Each structure stands twice: as C-alpha cells, then as structure tokens.
Amino acid sequence: MKKASQSRQFILISFVVGISLLHYLTPLNLPYLHDIFQRLYYLPIILAALWFGFRGGLLCSIIVSIAYAPHILFQWGGHLTMEMEKYLEILLYNIVGGMTGLLSQRERERTEELRRTALGLEESYQKLRHQSERIIAIEEQLRRAEKLSTLGEMAAVLAHEIRNPLGSIRGTAEILKDDYGPGDPKHEFIEIQIRETERLNRVVEDFLHMARPQPADMRPCPVQDELETIVNLVSNDAGERQIRLVLEPPSLPVLIRADGEKLRQAFLNIIINALQATPQGGSVTISTTVLRTDAATGVCEIRFRDTGVGIDGEALERIFEPFFTTKPDGTGLGLAITRKIIESHGGTLMVESEPGHGTTVTVRLPMPEEA
Ligand SMILES: Nc1ncnc2c1ncn2[C@@H]1O[C@H](COP(=O)(O)OP(=O)(O)OP(=O)(O)O)[C@@H](O)[C@H]1O
Ligand SMILES: [Mg+2]
Structure with a gap:
C-alpha cells in the first residue's frame, strides 16, 4: 500500500x-x-x-x-x-x-x-444464520421433548390401566402363598411373583414420577442371586423359544453395593434383548468374573453373550439413543435406561457385536473394599 x-x-x-x-x-x-x-x-x-x-x-x-x-x-x-x-x-x-x-x-x-x-x-447475515441454526436445534429439542411428553401421557394412561390388574395379581398370589408354605417347591415361585408384581408396580410409578425419579436404595447385593432371579424369570420364555440359557457362576460369591431392584431391571433388559435377537437353537450365556484392579478394590464383570443376529456398525452407534429400536413393537428405551442404571452405580456398559454371529454385552461394576 x-x-x-x-x-x-x-x-x-x-x-x-x-x-x-x-x-x-x-x-x-x-x-x-x-x-x-x-x-x-x-x-x-x-x-x-x-x-x-x-x-x-x-x-x-x-x-x-x-x-x-x-x-x-x-x-x-x-x-x-x-x-x-x-x-x-x-x-x-x-x-x-x-x-x-x-x-x-x-x-x-x-x-x-x-x-x-x-x-x-x-x-448481520452471519448472526441471523447462527440464530436460525439455534432455532432449528431448539425446535429439534422441543420435538424430542414433545415425544417424551406424549410418552409420559401414554405412560400415565398405561400406568392407570396396569395398576388395577396388578393389584389383583398380587392379591391372588398372596392367597396362593397361604396354600404353599415355605417348605413347598412352589413357594419360591409365588414369592417371585409377588416381588416382581411389586417391581412392576414401582416401574409404573417411576414412569409416572419421571420428573422426580426415586432415589437409589443402595445395599449390599449378591450379584449371583440377582442374576438367578432374572434367569428364573425368563427361563420359561427361553425354553419355549428353544434357547439355551446358561448361568455360569463366579468362583467366589460376589457382593456389590447396589440398588437390587434397579440392577435386576438392567439385567432383565439386557437378557430380553439377547433372547429376542437369538434364533431357535441358539444360546445366551451369562458369566461373572472378578477383575482385580489392585490389592484393595476389584471390579465385577458380568458378560451376557448371545449367539443371535448381532448388530451392524451403523446401529451399534445408536443403540443407546432413547427411542432407537429395530423392533416393530420396541420402545427403544431398554438400553438407554439400562446404561443409566449401570452408570448410576459407577459402572460401565459395553456392547460388542459380530453381525450374524452374536452380541456380547459387558457390564462392569465396582466392588466395595470389604468384598
Ligand atoms: N443382544 C442384542 N442383539 C442384537 N441386537 C440388539 C441386542 N441388544 C440390543 N439390540 C439392538 O438395539 C436396539 C435397542 O435396544 P433397546 O433395548 O434399547 O430397545 P428395544 O429392545 O428395541 O425396545 P424395548 O427394550 O423397549 O423393547 C434394539 O432394537 C436392537 O436392534
Ligand atoms: Mg430392549
């Protein structure tokens, strides 16, 4: 110049x-x-x-x-x-x-x-563009919120409809319980029925109180027992589909601090997904191991391995998104809720899959020192 x-x-x-x-x-x-x-x-x-x-x-x-x-x-x-x-x-x-x-x-x-x-x-044009981009993003959020609120309304209606029959189921189970005393082999089934009815009731309530979720009730929790409860719960379903359901016990009993009810919900979501993905003649294997990180603390690793259809790469990136589902009647909330539960316990959830061969879901949960 x-x-x-x-x-x-x-x-x-x-x-x-x-x-x-x-x-x-x-x-x-x-x-x-x-x-x-x-x-x-x-x-x-x-x-x-x-x-x-x-x-x-x-x-x-x-x-x-x-x-x-x-x-x-x-x-x-x-x-x-x-x-x-x-x-x-x-x-x-x-x-x-x-x-x-x-x-x-x-x-x-x-x-x-x-x-x-x-x-x-x-x-000004740049500012305007930036603003319109934000508006689009907010609109998207609103749409999602709308979806959620519609779901909330549906849940409220559903909860109302579910609660009454649930009451009857529980009532009849209580009556049956009197007929099958603690020594009877069917006593345990009725106990499960009552417990699971209660759980279902609480899940429904949780949906209703989505805005203020129930605080976690953390207690010492034997992992193997929780897994057994779930396996018992779904074993009939697995048998009907001719899927082998194998629960491999850990070498030592594993005790962690957890909200047992929430943990069961998480395990159930994972196992149901595995059963739904596995064809006749396949198998779902659940194994628990303890990984020692150092002398004092450990990590409990639970692997759910199925021989199902697997998940392709594109879907694998989205399976934790709420509402992502490949099932005609799925809500796509299962894994999103499951991950939230595991993470609220300080754990991690990992999914590996080989399309056509099967999927392995790995849950890792921290173990308290005394365990
Ligand atoms: N073990 C598995 N094998 C193959 N695909 C799986 C497996 N677990 C999850 N998926 C895939 O991840 C998707 C999301 O799972 P998620 O549990 O969140 O929802 P969903 O099972 O579709 O619906 P819902 O759990 O509400 O019934 C499933 O639709 C399925 O495509
Ligand atoms: Mg599911």
Missing part, C-alpha cells in the same frame, strides 16, 4: 519536473508548444486529485504553480496584462486540483461507507 503510494508520488513529481523542463528549455518563439505544455500540467494535477483526494490535488496544483510561476515572471517578463491568460491558468490549476480532489475524495468516502455497510450486512 505504502509502496504503491510512493511510486504514485514519484510519477507525479516526474510529470511536474518533466513538463517544467519542457517549458524552461523550449525557446519562447515557439508559443504553440508552450500552450500545449501549459495544458499538460493538468495531467499530474488530476491524477494527484484522483489518487490522493482534496489535499493531494491542491498540493500538486500549488507545486505546479510554484514551478510554472518563475517561467512566466522571468522568461515571459511577467507583465500582468500581457500574460493574463497564463496567470488565469495558474488559478485554474488550483481550482481544478481542489475540485477534482474534493469530488474524488467524496466518491472514495462513499465507497468506503458502502464497504462498511456491506460488512455490517454480512455480519
């Missing part, structure tokens, strides 16, 4: 010096040449005005006047009436320099103003 302005100044000076030399060196008996040179001065003046605005134009015309004046005064004699036309030309130089400079400066200022306006517009 500075370099360009310097070279422009150099051009202007060369012009003025060149034209002045022509004046001073050309004999006076060639007046028509002097007339031409006299007009040539307008070239640097107009250029200076265009390039440097009002001050540039005026400065150049003054320099030209100073360079040209001695030529009139000393070479032409400087007689006021005789050289009037030349004096007037000097006046004209300054008028042209000043006026052209003023006009070009105004033009330049207007261009600058337009540029600033365009910049401002661009900025």
Whole structure:
C-alpha cells in the first residue's frame, strides 16, 4: 500500500519536473508548444486529485504553480496584462486540483461507507444464520421433548390401566402363598411373583414420577442371586423359544453395593434383548468374573453373550439413543435406561457385536473394599 503510494508520488513529481523542463528549455518563439505544455500540467494535477483526494490535488496544483510561476515572471517578463491568460491558468490549476480532489475524495468516502455497510450486512447475515441454526436445534429439542411428553401421557394412561390388574395379581398370589408354605417347591415361585408384581408396580410409578425419579436404595447385593432371579424369570420364555440359557457362576460369591431392584431391571433388559435377537437353537450365556484392579478394590464383570443376529456398525452407534429400536413393537428405551442404571452405580456398559454371529454385552461394576 505504502509502496504503491510512493511510486504514485514519484510519477507525479516526474510529470511536474518533466513538463517544467519542457517549458524552461523550449525557446519562447515557439508559443504553440508552450500552450500545449501549459495544458499538460493538468495531467499530474488530476491524477494527484484522483489518487490522493482534496489535499493531494491542491498540493500538486500549488507545486505546479510554484514551478510554472518563475517561467512566466522571468522568461515571459511577467507583465500582468500581457500574460493574463497564463496567470488565469495558474488559478485554474488550483481550482481544478481542489475540485477534482474534493469530488474524488467524496466518491472514495462513499465507497468506503458502502464497504462498511456491506460488512455490517454480512455480519448481520452471519448472526441471523447462527440464530436460525439455534432455532432449528431448539425446535429439534422441543420435538424430542414433545415425544417424551406424549410418552409420559401414554405412560400415565398405561400406568392407570396396569395398576388395577396388578393389584389383583398380587392379591391372588398372596392367597396362593397361604396354600404353599415355605417348605413347598412352589413357594419360591409365588414369592417371585409377588416381588416382581411389586417391581412392576414401582416401574409404573417411576414412569409416572419421571420428573422426580426415586432415589437409589443402595445395599449390599449378591450379584449371583440377582442374576438367578432374572434367569428364573425368563427361563420359561427361553425354553419355549428353544434357547439355551446358561448361568455360569463366579468362583467366589460376589457382593456389590447396589440398588437390587434397579440392577435386576438392567439385567432383565439386557437378557430380553439377547433372547429376542437369538434364533431357535441358539444360546445366551451369562458369566461373572472378578477383575482385580489392585490389592484393595476389584471390579465385577458380568458378560451376557448371545449367539443371535448381532448388530451392524451403523446401529451399534445408536443403540443407546432413547427411542432407537429395530423392533416393530420396541420402545427403544431398554438400553438407554439400562446404561443409566449401570452408570448410576459407577459402572460401565459395553456392547460388542459380530453381525450374524452374536452380541456380547459387558457390564462392569465396582466392588466395595470389604468384598
Ligand atoms: N443382544 C442384542 N442383539 C442384537 N441386537 C440388539 C441386542 N441388544 C440390543 N439390540 C439392538 O438395539 C436396539 C435397542 O435396544 P433397546 O433395548 O434399547 O430397545 P428395544 O429392545 O428395541 O425396545 P424395548 O427394550 O423397549 O423393547 C434394539 O432394537 C436392537 O436392534
Ligand atoms: Mg430392549
């Protein structure tokens, strides 16, 4: 920028010096040449005005006047009436320099103003775009919230409908319990029936109180017992589908601190998914191991391995999303809830799958020191 302005100044000076030399060196008996040179001065003046605005134009015309004046005064004699036309030309130089400079400066200022306006517009446009993107995102959130609130309403209706028959089931189970005393092999089944009815009742209530979920009830919890309860619960279903359900016990009993009810819900979700994915003749294996992280603490690892259809890569990325399901009657909430439960116990949930061969879901839960 500075370099360009310097070279422009150099051009202007060369012009003025060149034209002045022509004046001073050309004999006076060639007046028509002097007339031409006299007009040539307008070239640097107009250029200076265009390039440097009002001050540039005026400065150049003054320099030209100073360079040209001695030529009139000393070479032409400087007689006021005789050289009037030349004096007037000097006046004209300054008028042209000043006026052209003023006009070009105004033009330049207007261009600058337009540029600033365009910049401002661009900025506003960017802001607007940013805002509309946010609106779209918020709209998406709203849609999701709407989905959730519709689900909440459905849950409320469902809960209402489920609660009454649930009461009857529990009532009849209580009556049956009297018939099958603690020594009877069926006593345990009725106990399960009552416990699970209670659990179902609480799940329904949980849905109703979605806004204020029940606090976790953490107690020492034998992992194997919880798994056995769930396996007993689904073994009939597995048998009907001719799926082998294997529960491999750990070498030592594993005790963790957990909300047993929530944990059972999580295990049940995982096992139901495995059973649903496994075809006739397949198997679902549940194994528990203890991983020692250091001398004092350990991690309990429960693996649910099925020989089902597996999950392709694209679906695998989405299985924890609420409402993601590939089942015609699925809600897609199972794994989302399961992960929340496991994480609320300080654990992790991992899913590995080989499409066509099977899926392994790994739950890791921290064990308290005394375990
Ligand atoms: N063991 C598995 N084998 C194959 N696919 C699975 C397995 N577990 C989960 N999936 C896939 O993950 C999806 C999401 O599971 P999720 O339990 O969250 O919902 P869902 O089972 O479809 O519905 P819901 O649990 O409400 O009945 C399933 O639709 C299924 O495609
Ligand atoms: Mg499920």
